Amino acid sequence: MRDWNYENDQWMKLPSHIRHLPLFTRHFDLMSWFFRALWGFFLKGLAFRFYIRLKVVGDFHDIYQKEKRLLLISNHSSHLDAVSIAAAVPFRYWMNLYISAAKDYWFRNPVFTFFSKHCLGAIPIDRKDRSGEAIKLCTSLLTGLDRIWLIIFPEGTRSKDGFIQPFKRGISLFSMKTDTPILFLYIEGNAALMPKGAVLPRPGVLKVHVGPVYPPAPVDQLYEDYKRWVLTINPNAYALDEGESSKSTSK
Numbered sequence: 001m002r003d004w005n006y007e008n009d010q011w012m013k014l015p016s017h018i019r020h021l022p023l024f025t026r027h028f029d030l031m032s033w034f035f036r037a038l039w040g041f042f043l044k045g046l047a048f049r050f051y052i053r054l055k056v057v058g059d060f061h062d063i064y065q066k067e068k069r070l071l072l073i074s075n076h077s078s079h080l081d082a083v084s085i086a087a088a089v090p091f092r093y094w095m096n097l098y099i100s101a102a103k104d105y106w107f108r109n110p111v112f113t114f115f116s117k118h119c120l121g122a123i124p125i126d127r128k129d130r131s132g133e134a135i136k137l138c139t140s141l142l143t144g145l146d147r148i149w150l151i152i153f154p155e156g157t158r159s160k161d162g163f164i165q166p167f168k169r170g171i172s173l174f175s176m177k178t179d180t181p182i183l184f185l186y187i188e189g190n191a192a193l194m195p196k197g198a199v200l201p202r203p204g205v206l207k208v209h210v211g212p213v214y215p216p217a218p219v220d221q222l223y224e225d226y227k228r229w230v231l232t233i234n235p236n237a238y239a240l241d242e243g244e245s246s247k248s249t250s251k
């Protein structure tokens with residue numbers, strides 16, 4: 001893969017799937033705003049009101065006023081997760097909201113690519129890339145934009161059983177390298193509504209819990225702090241380890 005210099009004027013030579021990002025366009029993208037408005041009306045006004053009843057526990061408004069640059073992290077069990085977080089965030093903040101998305105899924109064909117670029121503001125992440133291009137792209141956006149909220153799923157992939165898995169080190173790398181704080185989110189009900197392998201979500205209730213903002217930290221500390229917070233909401237969010245399992249069996 002070519003080693004792109006994201007900070008010069010060669011953006012016209014960049015791959016088409018990243019030209020929509022504001023670090024490269026350097027202007028207000030009216031087309032993206034229009035299609036995002038249409039998607040927002042469908043998502044917030046219809047899909048997450050009548051089909052899936054979305055409940056937001058917490059408030060994004062005060063956080064948005066205080067935090068111009070932020071990493072939003074959440075548990076990840078479903079393809080529903082990214083859009084449910086977007087639906088939870090007030091629409092007026094959407095033009096500063098971006099999602100790190102698996103390139104092999106969200107950019108797999110022209111229709112998905114158009115939707116991902118102009119409706120989700122997705123940043124393509126090549127999960128097989130070992131050259132560090134995804135890291136360079138995300139850190140360039142986090143340092144080059146005055147305001148950005150970037151959604152990242154620190155588990156790296158969807159959980160197969162619905163339990164939260166240990167975090168990959170990328171979240172701490174992004175946060176510490178760019179001095180970007182982290183907002184804890186927890187999605188409750190995602191695994192039941194659209195488990196891994198499901199084509200379409202089931203109707204039901206979905207809750208997005210808005211947690212505290214944490215400073216940059218090593219991944220182990222971040223994982224433990226996130227786990228401690230989530231367990232106050234859902235004591236069954238994590239699988240029991242062998243020690244805990246044996247204790248519970250002996251009771």
